[in-house]
Amino acid sequence: MVEARQAALEAAGFRVRGRVWGRPLVALSRPAPLMGAVFIGVIDRGTNVLQVRPTTLCPLSCAFCSVDAGPRSRWRAAEFYVEDPLWLAEWAGRVAAAKGVWVEALIDGVGDPFAYPRLVELVSSLKSQPGIRWVAVETHGWALSRRLIERLEEAGLDRVNLSIDTLDPEKARRLTGTPWFDVERVRRAAEYIARETGIDLHVTPVWVPGLNDEDVVEVVEWAYRIGAGKRWPPVTIQKYNRHRYGRKPRGAREMGWREFWRRLKRLEAETGLRVAWSMEEWGMKRAPRTPEPLRRGSRVGLLVAAPGWIRGHLTAVTLDLERIVTLRAPGGAALEPGARVRARITADRDGIYLAEPL
Ligand code: SF4
Missing domain, CATH: 3.20.20.70 (Aldolase class I)
Known part of the structure; x- marks a missing residue:
């Protein structure tokens, strides 16, 4: 069981490479x-x-x-x-x-x-x-x-x-x-x-x-x-x-x-010195967004890939390895990296996804 979970994580491109300041250091590589x-x-x-x-x-x-x-x-x-x-x-x-x-x-x-x-x-x-x-x-x-x-x-x-x-x-x-x-x-x-x-x-x-x-x-x-x-x-x-x-x-x-x-x-x-600029002065402009595969309310199967970057979260990926999804998991202790879970997307702003387990 442990080996199977480990294999799933490695296949998804997630590996823990030691610890830093007491926290796991997670490396992402192809195909993550x-x-x-x-x-x-x-x-x-x-x-x-x-x-x-x-x-x-x-x-x-x-x-x-x-x-x-x-x-x-x-x-x-x-x-x-x-x-x-x-x-x-x-x-x-x-x-x-x-x-x-x-x-x-x-x-x-x-x-x-x-x-x-x-x-x-x-x-x-x-x-x-x-x-x-x-x-x-x-x-x-x-x-x-x-x-x-x-x-x-x-x-x-x-x-x-x-x-x-x-x-x-x-x-x-x-x-x-x-x-x-x-x-x-x-x-x-x-x-x-x-x-x-x-x-x-x-x-x-x-x-x-x-x-x-x-x-x-x-x-x-x-x-x-x-x-x-x-x-x-x-x-x-x-x-x-x-x-x-x-x-x-x-x-x-x-x-x-x-x-x-x-x-x-x-x-x-x-x-006499300027410190604030318009978007145009920056050369910044609106541009079409990348099509996003998930929407708020979508139900999706996820693989838990790592701890979250902040406490109370877990880092998950969609099963097709298209997106990372941050899972807010109140009962998250039960969800170990390598586990699969069904979840609902609760936020999708700028293609940044939060989800909760179903
Ligand atoms: S503001 Fe935060 S991220 Fe930026 S240098 Fe300071 S500690 Fe680092």
Whole structure:
């Protein structure tokens, strides 16, 4: 019985490759599906930008992290990565081709993409997919080095979206919850990208009111000074939002959207520097969505493939290996990986599926 379940998991491309921070580390490989989940694979939100998520891992523990990533996570039940970058790039390429427009592949995730050891290969594999024109990657910058930046440039990377929330070294360590975080090093790497490579730099500080109000202004001025925004806008300020499973730092206040936009306008007026952009200015537009095989209310047979990325969830796949489905399983303890279950889809937004067992 145990062997049969194990064989079913391996046939579906799911393997546990040890543990990280006390949690199982799950590798997905061919023929595992790479759509349907928020935490791994490809997400098509109906625009010409596809999100490509190779890993859930992140070595930082940012005080405001909306996805509770890193060593100090309280909600994570397992971590995931895609073993073969080409398999992920092929999924993204297939989706891009179906959309019929030029697509940007934005490598992001519920972790930091630089925790993915095969990031350079992922960039070059994405670049070689017909239909994918630009490749960008998001990061907090902790892994950036000249050598890595040069390798990414050779692989065809177009842009780095760098979240840098303060230029103050001590505050940066506090905000990232990471004693070894070196914002000076990140700053030097960013300046190298902006001044000495063909890669564009887009700086995206998270504004956490009460924690980094003045720092955000300094970051904006620095970004403009070093020449961020060669082809895309130089800076976007991100709003701090509290999330159900996100971290909520002491002393932080959440702004409403109206207040946020009002304060951005004021910041723009005071500094003479723009920090908010329209979709058109970003080159972003609506684009046909990939046809989705499941709908809210559909009943479907699933194979439980792994623990969920957060507690109380399980990761399942459809029996034809077309989609990942996150199973909310109140009685989930009884459902072990390798088990089959009938379920009803309860949410299908942007092709991200939640289900409950029948
Ligand atoms: S905010 Fe980003 S860099 Fe910071 S812990 Fe979360 S995923 Fe990692």
